[in-house]
Amino acid sequence: MSHRLKENVNSYYIHAANQLNSKKARRKIVAYVESYDDVFFWRTVLSQFEDDTRYFEVMLPSRVSLTKGKKSVLMNLLGEKVGEDMIACVDADYDYLLQQSTPTSYKVNHNPYVFHTYVYAIENYQCYAPSLHDVCVAVTLNDHAIFDFEEYYNDYSVACYPLFVWSVWLYRNNLYKEFTLTDFCKVIEPGGLNVYHPEYSLASLKQKVDRKVAQLQRHYPDAKDSYLKLKEELKQLGVTPETTYLYIQGHHIFDNVTMPIVDRVCERLRHERENEIYHNAEHSTQMHNELSCYEHSIQDITAMLKKNVGYIRSKPYLRLVADVENFLNVRFQELKTPAELQSGSGGRDEHGVAAAE
Numbered sequence: 001m002s003h004r005l006k007e008n009v010n011s012y013y014i015h016a017a018n019q020l021n022s023k024k025a026r027r028k029i030v031a032y033v034e035s036y037d038d039v040f041f042w043r044t045v046l047s048q049f050e051d052d053t054r055y056f057e058v059m060l061p062s063r064v065s066l067t068k069g070k071k072s073v074l075m076n077l078l079g080e081k082v083g084e085d086m087i088a089c090v091d092a093d094y095d096y097l098l099q100q101s102t103p104t105s106y107k108v109n110h111n112p113y114v115f116h117t118y119v120y121a122i123e124n125y126q127c128y129a130p131s132l133h134d135v136c137v138a139v140t141l142n143d144h145a146i147f148d149f150e151e152y153y154n155d156y157s158v159a160c161y162p163l164f165v166w167s168v169w170l171y172r173n174n175l176y177k178e179f180t181l182t183d184f185c186k187v188i189e190p191g192g193l194n195v196y197h198p199e200y201s202l203a204s205l206k207q208k209v210d211r212k213v214a215q216l217q218r219h220y221p222d223a224k225d226s227y228l229k230l231k232e233e234l235k236q237l238g239v240t241p242e243t244t245y246l247y248i249q250g251h252h253i254f255d256n257v258t259m260p261i262v263d264r265v266c267e268r269l270r271h272e273r274e275n276e277i278y279h280n281a282e283h284s285t286q287m288h289n290e291l292s293c294y295e296h297s298i299q300d301i302t303a304m305l306k307k308n309v310g311y312i313r314s315k316p317y318l319r320l321v322a323d324v325e326n327f328l329n330v331r332f333q334e335l336k337t338p339a340e341l342q343s344g345s346g347g348r349d350e351h352g353v354a355a356a357e
Helices: 002-007 011-020 036-047 070-077 103-110 122-126 129-140 149-172 181-187 199-219 224-236 241-246 250-280 284-297 301-306 315-335 338-343
Strands: 027-032 054-059 086-090 114-116
Touching: 036 054, 036 086, 036 122, 036 315, 103 114, 114 315, 122 241, 122 250, 129 149, 129 250, 129 301, 149 181, 149 199, 149 224, 149 241, 149 250, 181 199, 250 284, 250 301
Parallel strands: 027 054, 027 086, 086 114
Antiparallel strands: none
């Protein structure tokens, strides 16, 4: 019986449970996410909207099944289940860029109770270029800027952009089997990187991209107009040549682009700090003590990247926050009684919540 009850939990059920509490009790809004790794990110997003009138509980799609992933979230929650008291929070993947080309992309973009990352995945946020120097400092405790992450990701994105547009074009036209995401990621693999001369690997990458673009142009000679139209549409969605890395498969950017770069930069920063200790120590005991202290202070790169929240300055993240704020403002307005609406329209209420315009 309890199992069947869980299957029928929806926004109305949560709403009814809230109604059983006192009027002064905080209302609970359940936020379903795709996997364990998503819990911290979405708690970071949603916690800033908690006050003495509401709170969020972030959880996986089912406490009965270990099934995870966007499809599981949508299949469990869409339709009549999500609502003002139960929302779904997912990675955008390509669905944001596909807009309404597929049933799933339509739901992701048009259901008011589904929130998505705008960038491909949470990993893309964790690899937000302007924040990566801070990650290196957190890992090595050395603030010497020896690599320009923003310039590199800008150049990497520009090099990938023409083929990226082709990838989206193929998915929009249901031709993705001709050139899958896996195929795309293989082409844009940066390969070996010289921290002091990143232009070498970027030049090689650009050659690979140009060859594949030429091949696709020959294979689809009539695609020029729709390709150019798609470029303009992607621009309207916030995708620029310089920010393409935010919309490429998150695991590829994390594992094959960011981790190798950050690892090489951190290795040099560690050696630099260790050399300072070698040269400044007055005797061997002091040197060994300082080295031991430093080694115990160094952090794990993967852990620091996963805890990186420097993306809160990025435009896609600010759009996501605005979506949540708008949802809550509309919800707050709808929950007010007619008398409250007449007496207190506009401004902020006693809890500091902005009223919907």
